[in-house]
Amino acid sequence: MIMKRVIYDDLVEWKNSSNRKPLLLEGVRQCGKTYILKEFGKMNYDDVAYFTFEKNPALHDIFEQDLDTERILDRLNLLHPKIKPGKTLIIFDEIQFCNRALTSLKFFCEDAPEYHIACAGSLLGVLTSKPYSFPVGKVNRLKMYPMTFREFLYANSEDFLVEYMEKNDPFEDLTKPVTDKLNNYLDYYFLIGGMPAAVASWIYKKDIREVNKILDEIIEDYKDDFSKHATEPLAKLTLIWDSIPLQLAKTNSKFMFSHVKSGMRSKDLEDALEWLINAGLVHKVKKVDPPEIPLPMFADNTSFKIYLADVGILRRMAEVPSDFMFNKDKRHHLFRGAAAENYVLNELITSLENTPYYWKSSATAEVDFIAQVNGSIVPIEVKAGDGNSKSLAEFIRRYDPEFAVKVSSQRGGGGTVIHIPLYAVWNISNYLHRRISSQDHTSR
Numbered sequence: 001m002i003m004k005r006v007i008y009d010d011l012v013e014w015k016n017s018s019n020r021k022p023l024l025l026e027g028v029r030q031c032g033k034t035y036i037l038k039e040f041g042k043m044n045y046d047d048v049a050y051f052t053f054e055k056n057p058a059l060h061d062i063f064e065q066d067l068d069t070e071r072i073l074d075r076l077n078l079l080h081p082k083i084k085p086g087k088t089l090i091i092f093d094e095i096q097f098c099n100r101a102l103t104s105l106k107f108f109c110e111d112a113p114e115y116h117i118a119c120a121g122s123l124l125g126v127l128t129s130k131p132y133s134f135p136v137g138k139v140n141r142l143k144m145y146p147m148t149f150r151e152f153l154y155a156n157s158e159d160f161l162v163e164y165m166e167k168n169d170p171f172e173d174l175t176k177p178v179t180d181k182l183n184n185y186l187d188y189y190f191l192i193g194g195m196p197a198a199v200a201s202w203i204y205k206k207d208i209r210e211v212n213k214i215l216d217e218i219i220e221d222y223k224d225d226f227s228k229h230a231t232e233p234l235a236k237l238t239l240i241w242d243s244i245p246l247q248l249a250k251t252n253s254k255f256m257f258s259h260v261k262s263g264m265r266s267k268d269l270e271d272a273l274e275w276l277i278n279a280g281l282v283h284k285v286k287k288v289d290p291p292e293i294p295l296p297m298f299a300d301n302t303s304f305k306i307y308l309a310d311v312g313i314l315r316r317m318a319e320v321p322s323d324f325m326f327n328k329d330k331r332h333h334l335f336r337g338a339a340a341e342n343y344v345l346n347e348l349i350t351s352l353e354n355t356p357y358y359w360k361s362s363a364t365a366e367v368d369f370i371a372q373v374n375g376s377i378v379p380i381e382v383k384a385g386d387g388n389s390k391s392l393a394e395f396i397r398r399y400d401p402e403f404a405v406k407v408s409s410q411r412g413g414g415g416t417v418i419h420i421p422l423y424a425v426w427n428i429s430n431y432l433h434r435r436i437s438s439q440d441h442t443s444r
Helices: 008-016 033-044 057-064 069-079 099-111 123-127 149-155 159-167 176-192 196-205 208-229 234-249 266-278 311-318 330-352 390-399 422-443
Strands: 023-027 047-052 088-093 116-122 140-144 282-288 299-308 357-360 366-373 376-382 404-408 417-421
Touching: 008 033, 008 116, 008 140, 023 033, 033 047, 033 088, 033 116, 047 069, 057 069, 057 099, 069 099, 099 116, 149 159, 149 176, 149 196, 149 422, 159 176, 159 422, 176 196, 176 208, 176 311, 176 330, 176 422, 196 208, 208 234, 208 311, 234 266, 234 299, 234 311, 234 330, 266 282, 282 330, 299 311, 299 330, 299 357, 311 330, 330 366, 330 376, 330 422, 366 390, 376 390, 390 404, 404 422, 417 422
Parallel strands: 023 116, 023 140, 047 088, 088 116, 282 357, 376 404, 404 417
Antiparallel strands: 282 299, 357 366, 366 376
């Protein structure tokens, strides 16, 4: 099956750029980097020369003698004949395993810019490359994430449904058959997540046991990578990693170091947590107070929430039954809320291209996410089903934002609060831009 990924358009833009440099495509393990580079090469070049540095000492040797690009290309041509500038896409996969190859990108940028080189690297490895090896300023960088819900719809051959949502007025009601289909797909996305291998397995086999097995293997692979790449003690990383699902499910989801292990303090674990964040495995959402532009200036680095990069992995780590989305058992209520919040955060990061913040009053009011969009502060409240948004109302009362967003089972655009269904969060930019344009038109 062909996995349609939205980053493909960015790769085409890179190919056609007059300022093109060697490309470094970063992302967590098994999010689809190799696949998309090969598909992109097949569709846009006459030839693809693929080289992987994992368990390939002969390839490493090519870069050990020196970093002369002409000599390196001559040697690569022995492995893949007739590499042609502009006609062949050269892929260096798992480049984090060869520091010398990573360094060579600087010289390819300076001495052989006519060659198109795209590299795939795990954030875990690239992060820990030696300082002298990273070609600062000499590469273009793109970050890839697990599949979003939009990409999950593409994988299920629902291209028409995505196109319909993009073209449809976001504030008009969709027909019930359409919303039923979208909600059904979203239920399965909460179970499966966005790791391409898990998605492909579900589409081909429809066997949740196979999906669970794949997700469990990915989780174990991540833990193995802790020991391969981490400079922090393995025990600390594992303790933090394992604590995240439980902390998310708490009513107060602020990350507490004391909940990782009794008796441990923040100074004992801060470096390990930062390592997981930089590795792309988790996202850190800082508290902001007051919620004013620019948000980073008002961020509280001591108060934050932690989320996982994929909701399917979150479910498996939390050991939640596969039918939790369809089971009305109250015991699953907290996890449904945590999963919805984690899902929305991941969608916001990919659609708004930055990590939002959150807001909490001195009392009990808390707004899940605060984003900065086109110079406006946008509070975003998440509800797994429906229900009151007292915290959002309190935020509006205090700060009088131009508009606010409630993500839930509702839909609509009247008043200050924009109601966006959970299945449409990936289209939030369209919602917000339409609202901004509408207000600009009204004010004229």
